[in-house]
Amino acid sequence: MxxxxxxxxxxxxxxxxxxxxxxxxxxxxxxxxxxxxxxxxxxxxxxxxxxxxxxxxxxxxxxxxxxxxxxxxxxxxxxxxxxxxxxxxxxxxxxxxxxxxxxxxxxxxxxxxxxxxxxxxxxxxxxxxxxxxxxxxxxxxxxxxxxxxxxxxxxxxxxxxxxxxxxxxxxxxxxxxxxxxxSKKTTPWNAHHITERYGLFTLILLGESILASTNAVVDAIETGHHLNDLLIISGSGLLIAAGMWWVYFAREHHEHIDGIRSSVTFGYFHYFIFAAAGAFSAGIEVAIDYIGGEAHLNEIVGAATLSVPVAVFFLAVWWLTLRKSLSGVGSGFFLLGVAVMAAAVVVPGVWSVTAVAVGAILSVVAVEVGSRAGSGLADEATLGQFN
Incomplete structure (x- = not known):
């Protein structure tokens, strides 16, 4: 070995x-x-x-x-x-x-x-x-x-x-x-490999949320009851899961680990990312039960089972990988979107509010991170011409 x-x-x-x-x-x-x-x-x-x-x-x-x-x-x-x-x-x-x-x-x-x-x-x-x-x-x-x-x-x-x-x-x-x-001697980990492993596990966890969203469609087709509500849950669940994927993979992650301190931070902080992704799928199932009258909990708690895990996921990803990539204004809008998710528990239509907040966050990430990536490619092309 x-x-x-x-x-x-x-x-x-x-x-x-x-x-x-x-x-x-x-x-x-x-x-x-x-x-x-x-x-x-x-x-x-x-x-x-x-x-x-x-x-x-x-x-x-x-x-x-x-x-x-x-x-x-x-x-x-x-x-x-x-x-x-x-x-x-x-x-x-x-x-x-x-x-x-x-x-x-x-x-x-x-x-x-x-x-x-x-x-x-x-x-x-x-x-x-x-x-x-x-x-x-x-x-x-x-x-x-x-x-x-x-x-x-x-x-x-x-x-x-x-x-x-x-x-x-x-x-x-x-x-x-x-x-x-x-502390004695660090092991020879490979930054690209380790971040790929974390990314793959995140994808699998988000896949469970897609499965939960599909269950909403299956219930709607089989029962014929609450068709519109269940389709909204399914569509919103897909949109939110896609937004979680988009934000997580907005930046390359290998650049975030270059020593023992940064590798420990990267690895340990994924507890919140992974746990939130797993809890989100449970929140979708709770919403399906709530619409079908099978959930024995109040409306605020039911909404929190969905919005809180999503808010935790976005906040953790921002802190771990995006806060140094976004401008002050961009981070402000990002955190405002997270706050809206958390506050959605007391607002009617938690699904719609959370989905809109995810869309707003994606707009910020796409504009700021995407423009910087494009600028970097342009700089490389310019250097290539001179070389």
């Missing part, structure tokens, strides 16, 4: 990595479905807290494998076996999502999570055995992960009244492991 070249040109996601993503999306789908179920039945606050906790486990295990694979992705038989073992762990975690979010019983989720993490420890030990240069970093990862897994076992015995606080403490310790490990 030798390190990959961090400057390797045309480095793309491998079939194994894509397969890995699809398995993780199963866990996201289970957690989003449970969030939808709890929101629909009037337990929105408990559902959101449980969802954020389960999603942390999904996101963190996915992210750790992704960063490891960009540095030591040998793709031999043992690497594949250990990767498939991690997939098995995420399926166990997915199976325990409902019990964890609804009953606070994280036993099955912790078992699945520990399987994923210990399989990664095996990968780090292989890297340590084959690379004297990166051996201290690899051992630090392995030791840190094992210690925190013992703590997660202890978490199962924490009283439920302290469950959320204990989870936050352990999560903070968990995300500190890379900071500890990489």
């Amino acid at each position: 030798k390190p990959r070249d961090p400057n390797e040109p045309h480095r793309a996601a491998s079939p194994l990595e894509l397969f890995f993503d699809l398995v993780f999306v199963v866990a996201v789908a289970f957690s989003s479905a449970q969030l939808h179920h709890m929101e629909t039945h009037g337990h929105a606050a408990e559902g959101v807290v449980g969802y954020l906790m389960i999603f942390f486990a999904i996101w963190w295990a996915w992210m750790n494998f992704t960063w490891f694979a960009t540095s030591f992705g040998t793709d031999d038989w043992l690497y594949r076996v250990l990767t498939v073992l991690q997939m098995g762990g995420v399926l166990i975690l997915a199976a325990g999502a409902s019990r964890a979010m609804e009953e606070g019983d994280f036993s099955l989720g912790v078992i699945g999570y520990i399987i994923m993490r210990l399989a990664l420890v095996g990968q780090w030990l292989r890297a340590a055995a084959n690379n004297p240069e990166y051996r201290p970093t690899a051992y630090r990862y392995a030791i840190g992960i094992v210690i925190i897994q013992v703590m997660w076992v202890g978490y199962l015995f924490v009283p439920k009244s302290l469950g959320v606080i204990a989870f936050i403490v352990l999560a903070l310790i968990e995300i500190s492991v890379p900071l500890f490990a990489e």
Whole structure:
């Protein structure tokens, strides 16, 4: 298991990595479905807290494998076996999502999570055995992960009244492991490859929102009831999802990571982007239930299940990738659009208001980012003439 070249040109996601993503999306789908179920039945606050906790486990295990694979992705038989073992762990975690979010019983989720993490420890030990240069970093990862897994076992015995606080403490310790490990020597990650991996996972999450929007059309055709309302939900859901895609991919992302601090910021901040994208699909399903009279929650909370995740997504993308690309006026209009999304919970027609706000944000991004990109191409063409 030798390190990959961090400057390797045309480095793309491998079939194994894509397969890995699809398995993780199963866990996201289970957690989003449970969030939808709890929101629909009037337990929105408990559902959101449980969802954020389960999603942390999904996101963190996915992210750790992704960063490891960009540095030591040998793709031999043992690497594949250990990767498939991690997939098995995420399926166990997915199976325990409902019990964890609804009953606070994280036993099955912790078992699945520990399987994923210990399989990664095996990968780090292989890297340590084959690379004297990166051996201290690899051992630090392995030791840190094992210690925190013992703590997660202890978490199962924490009283439920302290469950959320204990989870936050352990999560903070968990995300500190890379900071500890990489302080010795950073692993040879590939900026283009890693940002492609994040982009592909974002696409898959947005695809779930498209599926939810399609469900609105299916319900409208099969039942024949509330046809206009369901078609509005479907069309607006497609527009909003397309806007989320457009804004996320408005700029190249590899330029945002050039050191340990920027890479940690980029990776960690995607928790909010990924979680918001997953919650958005649940919000669409809640809206379908609300129109059909099957949702047991008030109108404001129902609207918030849609508009708040979208607002969080746009705000996170702006902070992470766009705020340095937009002018002060452009950022002002962008943030105004986000504020309109958040305020849409108290305005009739949350779908229409949110869709209009997305359209306004896209106009700003298209004009400012597009014009700068065009200017850059023009400058390159001018230089080419002189050369």
